[in-house]
Amino acid sequence: MRPVLITAGATRNPVDAMRFLSANSSGRTSAALAEQLPGSCFLGSPEAVLRAPSSALTETYSTTADLMERMRRWILAHPGAVIVHASAVGDYQVEEPSSGKLPSGKEELVLRLTRTPKIADHIVRWDPTCVLVTFKAATPETSGEELVSICRKQLHRTQSTLVVGNVIGQLGNTTTIVDADGSEAFDDRAAALYALGARLRSLRET
Numbered sequence: 001m002r003p004v005l006i007t008a009g010a011t012r013n014p015v016d017a018m019r020f021l022s023a024n025s026s027g028r029t030s031a032a033l034a035e036q037l038p039g040s041c042f043l044g045s046p047e048a049v050l051r052a053p054s055s056a057l058t059e060t061y062s063t064t065a066d067l068m069e070r071m072r073r074w075i076l077a078h079p080g081a082v083i084v085h086a087s088a089v090g091d092y093q094v095e096e097p098s099s100g101k102l103p104s105g106k107e108e109l110v111l112r113l114t115r116t117p118k119i120a121d122h123i124v125r126w127d128p129t130c131v132l133v134t135f136k137a138a139t140p141e142t143s144g145e146e147l148v149s150i151c152r153k154q155l156h157r158t159q160s161t162l163v164v165g166n167v168i169g170q171l172g173n174t175t176t177i178v179d180a181d182g183s184e185a186f187d188d189r190a191a192a193l194y195a196l197g198a199r200l201r202s203l204r205e206t
Contacts, residue, residue: 001204001205002080002081002082002131002203002204002205002206003041003078003081003082004037004039004040004041004081004082004083004084004200004204005040005041005043005071005074005075005078005081005082005083005084006030006033006034006037006040006041006042006043006056006084006086007030007043007044007061007067007071007084007085007086007087008025008027008029008030008031008034008042008043008044008045008048008049008051008052008086008087009025009026009027009030009044009045009046009047009048009049009087009088010022010023010024010025010045010048010087010088010089010090011023011045011061011062011063011064011066011067011087011088011089011090012045012062012063012090013063013064013090013092013093013094013097013116014063014093014094014097015094015097015098015102015111016097016098016099016100016101016102017098017099017100017101018101019102021090021092021093021094021113022088022090023088023090024088025045025048025087025088026047026048026051027044027045027047027048027049027051027052028051029086029135029193030042030044030048030051030052030084030086030087031048031051031052031053032193032197033084033086033193033196033197033200034052034053034055034056035053035055036193036194036197036198036200036201037082037197037200037201037204038053038055038056039055039056039057040055040056040057040084041056041057041058041059041074042056042057042058042059043058043059043060043061043067043070043071043074043087044058044059044060044061044087045060045061045062045087046060061087063090063093064089064090064093064116064117064119065093065116067087067089067119068117068119068122071083071085071119071123072122072126075123075126075127075130076126076127079127079129079130080127080129080130081127081130081131082130082131082133082200082203082204083123083130083131083132083133084133084200085119085120085123085132085133085134085135086133086135086164088137089116089118089119089120090116091115091116091118092113092114092115092116093113093114093116094111094112094113094114095112095113095114096112120132120134120154120158120160121157121158123158124158124159124160131161131203131206132158132159132160132161132162133160133161133162133163133164133196133200134154134158134160134162134163134164135163135164135165135166136150136151136154136163136164136165136166137165137166137167137168138150138165138166138167138168139167139168140167140168140169142167144174144176144185147165147166147167147174147176148165148176148178148183148185150165151163151164151165151176151178151183152178152183155178155179155180161179161180161203162177162178162179162196162199163177163178163179164176164177164178164192164196165177165178166189174186174187175189175192177192177195177196177199
């Protein structure tokens with residue numbers, strides 16, 4: 001049986017000693033999948049780890065760079081694993097975060113942001129034998145057909161086995177699972193997660 005790594009929540013890339021750039025991601029999806037995959041390693045943000053089931057082995061990450069390094073070490077130590085990469089990863093970081101607290105009384109504050117590495121693009125390079133599941137959130141105006149196309153592009157770019165897509169603002173009723181053979185659309189989020197869990201259990205046993 002393949003080991004399973006599930007990432008959850010959102011990265012926190014610092015602006016100064018108190019502030020950070022992050023995303024709105026609770027880790028609920030990852031926790032629901034971990035419930036269906038007992039014994040998984042649950043690598044999450046501090047808030048997401050609180051949602052992890054008791055059957056999961058938990059570990060916490062902070063920044064994009066920290067998440068990337070923790071994933072790399074785990075994947076290299078567990079070849080052939082199932083990787084469910086559901087974290088909302090920060091695409092940008094402050095070029096030079098302040099070690100102190102930036103003053104709050106300024107009328108304007110200019111930050112220079114630089115791109116962070118796309119973690120999903122590195123996973124199969126670390127371990128070509130892994131099974132990779134990635135997630136894609138599309139903009140609110142995205143149609144169902146466009147969502148499938150966007151997910152398929154990510155499937156090829158990252159060499160994912162599955163890509164799970166949703167439309168921002170329609171999380172509860174628009175979810176698509178895309179693989180090399182086609183796509184399956186769901187109008188109910190819970191049904192999509194159950195179907196995804198069933199696929200993951202099957203992949204875990206191959």
